[in-house]
Amino acid sequence: MKMKYLFLACGMAALFAACQNENEPKAVSDKPGTSGDYRIIIEGEETDAQTSRSSGTIQFVGGTASGAGLYDGVGRAFVSATPDPGYEINYFYGGPDSEPKKYDNANGGATSFDVPINGQDHLFHVGFKKKTGSLTINAGTGGTVSPNGQVAIQREVPFSIKATPNSGYEFAGWTVNNGSVTIDNANSTSTTATLNSASGTITAQFKQNKVNVYLSVNTRTESNGSGQIDYITYTITSSVQCSLNVSYYFTETTYRDNAQSEKDQWSQTFGSGDEIIRRINEDDGYGNGKRRTSEITKFVIICEGKTIYNGTSIPEDGTYGNYNIIRK
Structure with a gap:
């Protein structure tokens, strides 16, 4: 009978001891473990955070950070921050609980850290700002x-x-x-x-803008048995307001049958579209004749109140300031 009670007592004591050991908290070793239960956490203003062992890159407002996830206690983590175009790092720091700013971008401007896990969780903070x-x-x-x-x-x-x-x-x-x-x-x-x-x-x-200014020169001749007369017309056309002033110097000599002659000289200014009697050769059949010679003394084209050509001859095709003179 005593043996039965002894066995019963021993059994109860053993059961009590086992239950007591099972309910006590397990001590966390300071030595690095190999279970992969140590975390790298990166916090910031997130837009789409996906943190896992296989994908440790997190998208934040203004940039990305990588290196978040689970690590073995003897492992190493490469934690980095990369700004998007137009942004720069505002702050980037982290570390274990014992050293929350063990790694800090403010000290030297580092954008990445090689982090030994050493059996500890690590928390990093990151923020970006516009450049x-x-x-x-x-x-x-x-x-x-x-x-x-x-x-x-x-x-x-x-x-x-x-x-x-x-x-x-x-x-x-x-x-x-x-x-x-x-x-x-x-x-x-x-x-x-x-x-x-x-x-x-x-x-x-x-x-x-280069404005086209068109200059037409039309010449016609009238002839008869006793002589001929030449006419010339200068015409200016353009998409803008233009004017022409052309001056001629005339010398007209009249010959008579008594060998006398008379000379008349004058100058005259014409505008665009005016017909000019430039040359006359005629004979009345009785020994009386008339001859006119002429030369240009001024040829001026004005467009939009600006003189674009001023010479003593007909202008050639070409660019004159902001205008293109084109002979038709």
Whole structure:
């Protein structure tokens, strides 16, 4: 009978001891483990966070961070932060609970850290901010730009710009005056400019339209048995208002049968479309004749109130300022 109670007592004691050991908390070893239960956590302003052992890259507002996930206690983690175009790192730091800023971008500007796990969880914090700069947009003579002047914009991100020519002008292209600025299409009035440096200046260039001015020179001759008369007409036509002033110096000599002669000289100015009697050779059949010689002394073309040609001869085809003179 005593043996039975002894066995029963021993059994109860053993059962109690087993239950007590099972309910006690397990001690966490300071030594690195190999279970893969140590975490790298990265926190920030997330847009779409997907953290796992196989995908440790997290997308935040303004950039990405990688290295989050589960690691073995003896492993190493490569934790990095990468800004998107137009952004820069605002803060990036982390570490174990005992050293929350063991790794810090503020100390030297590092964007990645080689992190020994050493059997500890690690928490990192990351934030990005826009990179801003100053872009000055100017307009050359003959047009306007939008926006105009100095504007604060996000760097490394395309920024819309527009140039508008004034009446009588055409767009001649964008130029970069200083700084690092990339213009998507420098020959387009509406395009984008990307500021790559802290500041930059660009200018929209304009040029006056080339206006065609047509000059027609028409000559006709009337002849008869006793002589001939030459006529000439100069005509100016254009899409803009133009005028012509052509002056001739005339000398007309009359011969008579008694060997006497008379000379008459004068100058005369004609406009566009006026017919000029330039040369006369005639004989009345009785020994009386008439001959007229002439020369141009002034040939002036005025368009839109501006003298585009001033000479003593008929102009050749060519460009005169912002006008193209074309002989018909």
